[in-house]
């Protein structure tokens with residue numbers, strides 16, 4: 001028979017375990033952990049001999065106390081220490097928490113990002129929260145959002161349905177970027193996309209390989225075979241990930257594009273687990289991460 005003393009002991013242990021798990025998920029993992037993942041592969045259509053070291057930073061959601069400016073600056077220093085050839089910023093620079101905690105001006109976030117160092121440059125795309133966080137843009141339904149203007153003012157190229165041609169050691173490749181596919185809520189009927197994939201791809205004028213940046217990975221199903229690699233963020237790996245499974249993913253495809261390197265029918269997608277939090281300020285089983293891709 002269970003005595004009162006045993007019962008209280010068990011209850012105490014359960015409470016301690018619960019409190020420990022909560023402390024881990026709401027404080028330790030999201031605010032204090034930072035992993036670096038390294039992945040080496042040669043995507044299809046890649047130029048033989050073209051070696052590219054790309055660093056990806058996704059979804060910082062800069063906001064006190066989860067991603068204070070000081071932590072974002074530390075992430076940027078860590079990214080620089082990885083000696084990238086090129087840096088890709090995959091969107092969602094502003095807070096995604098409700099109610100909003102102490103927000104950080106996106107101009108400060110952008111100015112911090114301007115300290116990124118890469119010989120081939122730093123290229124950014126807008127995330128859905130960069131649109132949603134700009135009340136004026138949401139009201140008028142006219143872009144670009146404040147975050148885009150802040151990054152451009154800081155000297156960072158924002159590929160909002162744009163393409164740029166880069167050259168590494170005499171070998172060219174393209175970096176293309178589409179805008180958010182869920183930029184506006186459509187009065188309770190889904191979302192309005194600002195992504196224009198045909199217009200973006202039409203700017204590619206030769207056969208050099210393409211790396212495509214798209215904040216939301218769901219765009220991958222529409223990306224032409226001509227693209228060697230698509231890079232996305234947005235999912236945060238579900239923020240809760242256990243044994244390779246994320247129960248809740250902001251994607252129409254569930255776990256299919258939740259996290260990591262996805263290869264489907266010979267086409268490659270890489271989804272970063274990102275750095276910050278949105279909606280509920282916790283992460284469990286998918287610590288904030290910087291991604292290094294060694295291509296070729």
Ligand SMILES: [Fe+2]
Nearest residue numbers: 059092234278
């Ligand atoms: Fe995000």
